Amino acid sequence: MKIGFWPARVFFEPEALNYARGRKLYQLLEKRGISLGMTASHNRVRVNLGNSEREAFEEAKRTLVIGVRRGLKFQSCKPSAHYQLPLATGCPGLCRYCYLQTTLGRKPYLRAYINVEEILERAADYIRQREPEETVFEGAAVSDPLFIEPFTDGVSEAIKFFGEEKRGRFRLATKFTAVEPFLQLPHRGRTHFRFSINAPDIIRRWEHKTPSLQRRLDAALKIIEAGYPFGFLLAPLFLEGDWRKRYLALLEQLADILPGKMTSFTFELITHRFTAKARRQIEALYPGSGLDMDPGRRQFRYGQFGYGKYLYPPSLRREAEDFFRREIKRRFPGSTMEYFI
Numbered sequence: 001m002k003i004g005f006w007p008a009r010v011f012f013e014p015e016a017l018n019y020a021r022g023r024k025l026y027q028l029l030e031k032r033g034i035s036l037g038m039t040a041s042h043n044r045v046r047v048n049l050g051n052s053e054r055e056a057f058e059e060a061k062r063t064l065v066i067g068v069r070r071g072l073k074f075q076s077c078k079p080s081a082h083y084q085l086p087l088a089t090g091c092p093g094l095c096r097y098c099y100l101q102t103t104l105g106r107k108p109y110l111r112a113y114i115n116v117e118e119i120l121e122r123a124a125d126y127i128r129q130r131e132p133e134e135t136v137f138e139g140a141a142v143s144d145p146l147f148i149e150p151f152t153d154g155v156s157e158a159i160k161f162f163g164e165e166k167r168g169r170f171r172l173a174t175k176f177t178a179v180e181p182f183l184q185l186p187h188r189g190r191t192h193f194r195f196s197i198n199a200p201d202i203i204r205r206w207e208h209k210t211p212s213l214q215r216r217l218d219a220a221l222k223i224i225e226a227g228y229p230f231g232f233l234l235a236p237l238f239l240e241g242d243w244r245k246r247y248l249a250l251l252e253q254l255a256d257i258l259p260g261k262m263t264s265f266t267f268e269l270i271t272h273r274f275t276a277k278a279r280r281q282i283e284a285l286y287p288g289s290g291l292d293m294d295p296g297r298r299q300f301r302y303g304q305f306g307y308g309k310y311l312y313p314p315s316l317r318r319e320a321e322d323f324f325r326r327e328i329k330r331r332f333p334g335s336t337m338e339y340f341i
């Protein structure tokens with residue numbers, strides 16, 4: 001199997017070994033000779049990860065903690081779904097602007113939860129509570145979850161689970177490309193697979209340790225071929241410099257590669273935003289990175305989790321929304337724009 005990400009070290013929380021899936025994984029990793037350790041919890045990983053905060057941050061992203069998801073109360077997830085599906089936390093990517101900087105702090109260990117069956121049973125409870133309405137779950141709210149697949153099979157299990165659930169749907173967004181495990185699964189059209197893409201210059205400059213645009217598009221074509229409901233997340237949109245030209249070129253490239261038979265898919269567009277906490281962290285870890293985070297040029301607004309975000313000014317967001325709606329409709333008349341924020 002093609003593996004997209006392999007950690008430098010793996011820690012297990014003791015409870016993870018109470019699960020057959022956890023014990024099997026431990027033995028497998030032991031055989032493969034990966035550096036293994038135990039930790040009481042992801043908050044207490046004891047290992048020297050480097051000489052500077054930046055080294056520690058980047059090494060933490062190569063450190064996987066296999067744990068048990070204890071609190072099974074799911075968070076809400078607007079605007080893309082009703083609830084988050086907590087299969088994992090964190091991401092091995094090093095996007096400078098990453099929204100996880102606000103929530104994961106300076107030691108953003110990757111966490112994959114071994115109690116996949118319990119998490120999915122809980123999802124079933126949420127579905128039953130809302131019947132006969134459909135309930136939608138987002139698998140990528142606090143993580144780019146493809147990295148967990150070789151360890152917990154969490155994404156595959158979720159896709160199969162929702163394939164059987166008449167009143168539940170699963171959504172998943174990724175920048176990563178190890179999609180082979182999902183191509184033959186009985187998804188029954190109930191998992192909406194979205195690829196997060198951006199213009200090549202943005203990817204090169206800000207989306208470190210993630211696949212190139214071309215590799216993401218190649219993976220996207222495999223997912224389309226496998227019959228999944230499909231979409232693109234254009235995020236974050238940087239409305240700076242000649243942004244119209246940059247994003248027109250990207251839309252043209254999409255129009256060139258999408259197979260003619262594909263008429264219906266979705267777009268979700270998210271303009272760049274940041275929190276004060278993320279700004280402090282990014283400036284401490286990557287001083288002088290050049291990422292535009294000048295609060296004086298942004299509009300401050302409170303979000304659903306109680307902290308504020310700095311957005312582009314309303315007039316610029318409106319102008320960009322008009323631009324993207326027009327240009328997307330022109331090239332992809334069968335597509336749906338789920339939201340522009």
Ligand code: SF4
Nearest residue numbers: 091093094095098144
């Ligand atoms: S791929 Fe997504 S979750 Fe991962 S670092 Fe980049 S922005 Fe963050």
